[in-house]
Amino acid sequence: MSAPAEVLAVRGLTKRFPGVLALDDVTFTVRPGEVHALVGENGAGKSTLIKVLTGVYQPDQGELRYRGEPAVFGTPLRAQQAGISTIYQEVNLVPLMSVARNLYLGREPRTRLGLIDFGRMHREAERVLGDYGVRVDVRQPLRHLGVGAQQMVALARAVSVNARVVIMDEPTSSLEPREVETLFGVIRRLREQDIAVVYVSHRMEELYAVCDTVTVLRDGRHVHTGPLAETDRLTLVSLMLGRPLGEVGRQTTATPAGDHDGEPVLHAEGLTRPHQLRDVSLRIHPGEVLGLGGLLGSGRSETAKAIAGALPVTGGSVTVAGISVRTGSTPAAIRAGISLLPEDRKAEGIVPGLSVRENIALAALPRLSRFGLVHEARVDAVVETFMKRLRIKASSPHQKVGELSGGNQQKVLLARWLAMHPKVLLLDDPTRGIDVGAKAEVQKLIDELAEQGLGVLLISSDVEELISGSDRVVVLKDGAVVAELSGDDVTEDRLMRAIAAPTTAPDDTSPTIPTSPTSAEEAAVHGH
Amino acid sequence: MTVLKVRPPAVTPAARTEAGTNRGERLSALAQQHGALVALVLLAAVASLSFDSFATGDNIENMALSSAFLAIVALGMTFVIITGGIDLSVGSVFVLGGVLAAWGSRHGTLVALLLPLAGCGLIGLVNGVLIARTRMAPFIVTLASMLAARGVMLNITDEGATTYLVDKNSLFIRLGQDELLGIGIPVWITVVLFVAGAVVLRRTRFGQHVYAVGGNEDAAALMGAPVARTKIIVYTLSGLLAGLAGALNAAWLASGVTILGFGMELDAIAAVVIGGTLLTGGLGFISGSLVGVLLLKVIQNIINQVGSLDSAYQQVVSGGFLVLVVIAQTWLGRRQQVI
Ligand SMILES: Nc1ncnc2c1ncn2[C@@H]1O[C@H](COP(=O)(O)OP(=O)(O)OP(=O)(O)O)[C@@H](O)[C@H]1O
Numbered sequence: 075m076s077a078p079a080e081v082l083a084v085r086g087l088t089k090r091f092p093g094v095l096a097l098d099d100v101t102f103t104v105r106p107g108e109v110h111a112l113v114g115e116n117g118a119g120k121s122t123l124i125k126v127l128t129g130v131y132q133p134d135q136g137e138l139r140y141r142g143e144p145a146v147f148g149t150p151l152r153a154q155q156a157g158i159s160t161i162y163q164e165v166n167l168v169p170l171m172s173v174a175r176n177l178y179l180g181r182e183p184r185t186r187l188g189l190i191d192f193g194r195m196h197r198e199a200e201r202v203l204g205d206y207g208v209r210v211d212v213r214q215p216l217r218h219l220g221v222g223a224q225q226m227v228a229l230a231r232a233v234s235v236n237a238r239v240v241i242m243d244e245p246t247s248s249l250e251p252r253e254v255e256t257l258f259g260v261i262r263r264l265r266e267q268d269i270a271v272v273y274v275s276h277r278m279e280e281l282y283a284v285c286d287t288v289t290v291l292r293d294g295r296h297v298h299t300g301p302l303a304e305t306d307r308l309t310l311v312s313l314m315l316g317r318p319l320g321e322v323g324r325q326t327t328a329t330p331a332g333d334h335d336g337e338p339v340l341h342a343e344g345l346t347r348p349h350q351l352r353d354v355s356l357r358i359h360p361g362e363v364l365g366l367g368g369l370l371g372s373g374r375s376e377t378a379k380a381i382a383g384a385l386p387v388t389g390g391s392v393t394v395a396g397i398s399v400r401t402g403s404t405p406a407a408i409r410a411g412i413s414l415l416p417e418d419r420k421a422e423g424i425v426p427g428l429s430v431r432e433n434i435a436l437a438a439l440p441r442l443s444r445f446g447l448v449h450e451a452r453v454d455a456v457v458e459t460f461m462k463r464l465r466i467k468a469s470s471p472h473q474k475v476g477e478l479s480g481g482n483q484q485k486v487l488l489a490r491w492l493a494m495h496p497k498v499l500l501l502d503d504p505t506r507g508i509d510v511g512a513k514a515e516v517q518k519l520i521d522e523l524a525e526q527g528l529g530v531l532l533i534s535s536d537v538e539e540l541i542s543g544s545d546r547v548v549v550l551k552d553g554a555v556v557a558e559l560s561g562d563d564v565t566e567d568r569l570m571r572a573i574a575a576p577t578t579a580p581d582d583t584s585p586t587i588p589t590s591p592t593s594a595e596e597a598a599v600h601g602h
Numbered sequence: 603m604t605v606l607k608v609r610p611p612a613v614t615p616a617a618r619t620e621a622g623t624n625r626g627e628r629l630s631a632l633a634q635q636h637g638a639l640v641a642l643v644l645l646a647a648v649a650s651l652s653f654d655s656f657a658t659g660d661n662i663e664n665m666a667l668s669s670a671f672l673a674i675v676a677l678g679m680t681f682v683i684i685t686g687g688i689d690l691s692v693g694s695v696f697v698l699g700g701v702l703a704a705w706g707s708r709h710g711t712l713v714a715l716l717l718p719l720a721g722c723g724l725i726g727l728v729n730g731v732l733i734a735r736t737r738m739a740p741f742i743v744t745l746a747s748m749l750a751a752r753g754v755m756l757n758i759t760d761e762g763a764t765t766y767l768v769d770k771n772s773l774f775i776r777l778g779q780d781e782l783l784g785i786g787i788p789v790w791i792t793v794v795l796f797v798a799g800a801v802v803l804r805r806t807r808f809g810q811h812v813y814a815v816g817g818n819e820d821a822a823a824l825m826g827a828p829v830a831r832t833k834i835i836v837y838t839l840s841g842l843l844a845g846l847a848g849a850l851n852a853a854w855l856a857s858g859v860t861i862l863g864f865g866m867e868l869d870a871i872a873a874v875v876i877g878g879t880l881l882t883g884g885l886g887f888i889s890g891s892l893v894g895v896l897l898l899k900v901i902q903n904i905i906n907q908v909g910s911l912d913s914a915y916q917q918v919v920s921g922g923f924l925v926l927v928v929i930a931q932t933w934l935g936r937r938q939q940v941i
Pocket residue numbers: 091092094095096114115116117118119120121122123163467468477478479480481482507509
């Protein structure tokens with residue numbers, strides 16, 4: 075392959091953190107106009123590599139070349155100015171600042187006097203974001219947007235500068251399928267403009283949909299680089315896990331359908347909340363995994379939050395095993411045996427300064443202590459089990475969670491809720507950002523828990539996971555239940571159709587947000 | 603994962619759920635922004651009805667002048683607090699600025715102005731460099747420089763025994779005592795500084811960086827904002843403004859008074875917070891701080907008017923007010939998240 079010269083290259087890169095060799099003699103090159111997948115298990119070193127490339131970390135060893143010249147980026151700003159634009163794994167915007175100010179921070183349009191021209195900035199922000207299918211009042215604080223829309227703002231920000239290399243670290247982990255399509259459109263356009271893209275994701279389908287080349291990292295070492303088309307999925311997974319092909323196999327999702335009769339362990343009736351939920355009712359039987367399908371903003375997360383008492387409702391009731399639970403109170407819900415793995419884990423769950431052990435044991439402490447004293451040995455046993463089963467990669471149970479890789483932080487949170495032994499477990503996108511190996515393990519754990527008589531509510535933006543993991547699926551749209559699939563009807567096709575079916579949703583909730591004349595549909599297709 | 607081939611709705615559903623929340627959000631944002639102003643207007647109205655001597659030209663002028671010095675200090679503090687920091691040194695720096703100005707006035711107006719600016723700006727610069735580069739807590743760093751500034755001041759004044767007077771005929775003294783269109787020069791300077799400060803904060807890139815650093819420091823760094831430089835600038839600015847306020851105060855009083863001003867940092871912080879700036883950073887308004895200062899001064903003035911009340915009550919009332927504001931802020935903040 076006579077490829078054009080490389081635009082970005084590192085050789086012999088080593089990066090050490092206390093106790094961990096995060097990158098060990100890594101070589102990585104990117105050519106103009108190529109979409110380069112960077113894959114590996116959680117903790118393999120992908121984000122660290124990206125941070126070294128973009129000046130967040132300084133390498134301990136190794137040479138970085140950019141556009142043929144040796145380069146040193148002391149700060150992310152330097153890398154940006156040189157033309158490397160990055161969407162980091164953690165949402166990297168400022169929630170309190172307005173959408174437009176986030177989009178333009180550091181390169182605001184200015185008047186002749188050198189003052190920021192807010193009129194122009196707002197107009198341009200509206201136009202640019204409209205191209206990404208995000209139609210919102212750009213003057214409102216960014217935090218009012220959903221996680222997906224925030225991610226689209228980050229994408230727009232990264233792409234709207236004149237970049238030669240665009241790096242995306244798990245950009246899709248909080249995106250809806252429609253937004254993913256928009257993202258792919260953007261990536262294809264970048265490729266046409268001869269811009270290099272580095273793409274990190276744990277979703278195999280995505281890699282095969284947009285990437286040309288793949289580099290595999292394992293435990294901080296470079297193990298493979300080659301055209302993606304020549305590497306099939308199984309080979310890729312076995313390269314990532316470092317296990318031979320035969321052992322990887324296809325994940326079996328044995329969900330014994332069984333019949334779930336008798337009294338439901340969870341019964342939510344008529345949950346209502348202005349503009350968000352309309353008379354949502356659902357019941358989960360012991361041993362059942364109920365999937366909750368629908369698009370972003372259809373009310374999935376809100377339903378879970380309402381059940382868990384984290385979102386006040388104006389109407390409706392929740393019953394656990396026949397006993398009614400006061401709505402709008404998290405403590406009441408927890409006492410009744412409901413636990414929720416929230417969607418926004420950064421803000422609502424993880425305690426970065428505490429150790430892995432403490433984070434896992436936090437919520438389960440009452441269960442693991444007697445007469446107010448913590449049973450240390452039992453805590454150790456629980457922590458060890460989960461660290462092993464979920465393959466949490468940490469130097470020890472005492473490492474700070476904030477130092478773990480993104481995916482491993484997710485696993486710690488998941489372990490916390492699984493360790494609680496609730497009666498009802500509400501999982502909002504449990505495998506987001508988790509690698510293939512661990513994903514299968516999470517699904518197995520969920521099934522095991524269900525077999526022990528737990529009721530599980532599963533929300534997932536991954537349609538396949540939702541279908542294969544659930545016994546029954548309730549489909550939401552505009553905050554109301556529009557369909558329920560059970561038995562043989564639980565198929566992707568049926569789910570899609572239920573979601574796509576036109577609804578007779580009254581338009582009394584039409585927003586006050588201005589929309590520009592171009593239709594959203596058009597924008598989503600054409601991008602810029 | 604399978605990619606859904608669903609026609610996008612005309613408006614993203616995400617936007618739809620936001621629509622309902624906007625009104626509540628806006629109301630609480632408004633309350634956050636203008637609550638202090640409403641309180642100020644009400645209080646001033648009640649005071650002018652209750653006390654004949656409140657709304658007189660003399661009293662208002664007096665209040666405006668005595669507010670000016672605190673306001674200048676609070677201006678710098680606003681920048682610092684929006685970055686998520688705190689500057690405890692401003693009270694001592696204010697006093698030092700006054701002493702340096704009075705001492706320097708013997709060598710001419712230029713020295714009287716430049717000496718405090720240089721000295722106090724330097725303290726601010728050291729604060730900023732230490733906080734930005736060593737990542738020490740602003741609380742600790744500025745506590746240390748508060749003590750250091752006090753030490754320097756005591757050294758210059760022989761443990762406070764010497765009070766330097768400003769020559770009655772110097773040009774410098776006119777900065778503090780002259781009037782323009784019937785309004786004191788320090789008040790004019792304050793107004794100009796606040797207008798400039800508001801423009802810098804709202805309309806320049808530096809201002810955006812100030813908000814970004816306070817809103818989410820890590821994200822700001824990843825977005826390419828010069829985090830360290832921004833912090834260094836705001837602390838330097840805070841030192842400079844505190845020094846300037848001290849110098850003007852010395853010109854007004856015609857001497858470098860060594861006792862007034864200690865503890866001023868707390869008044870400045872209170873004014874900024876009452877004015878709607880979030881103590882945790884990322885959100886705030888220049889104009890709010892001015893309102894906060896005026897509110898504190900009006901409370902003080904009313905208590906003086908009552909006469910029978912001990913002036914110590916001024917502290918109690920201001921403190922109570924501050925607690926109320928912080929509770930309201932927390933409540934509004936929580937409301938904004940829940941809705
Ligand atoms: N700041 C840090 N301090 C200590 N260790 C760190 C730090 N950042 C990363 N590590 C360690 O470096 C290793 C690589 O982490 P990295 O974030 O690069 O993984 P990753 O491939 O991006 O994983 P994921 O798919 O979960 O995002 C991990 O073992 C992690 O614990």
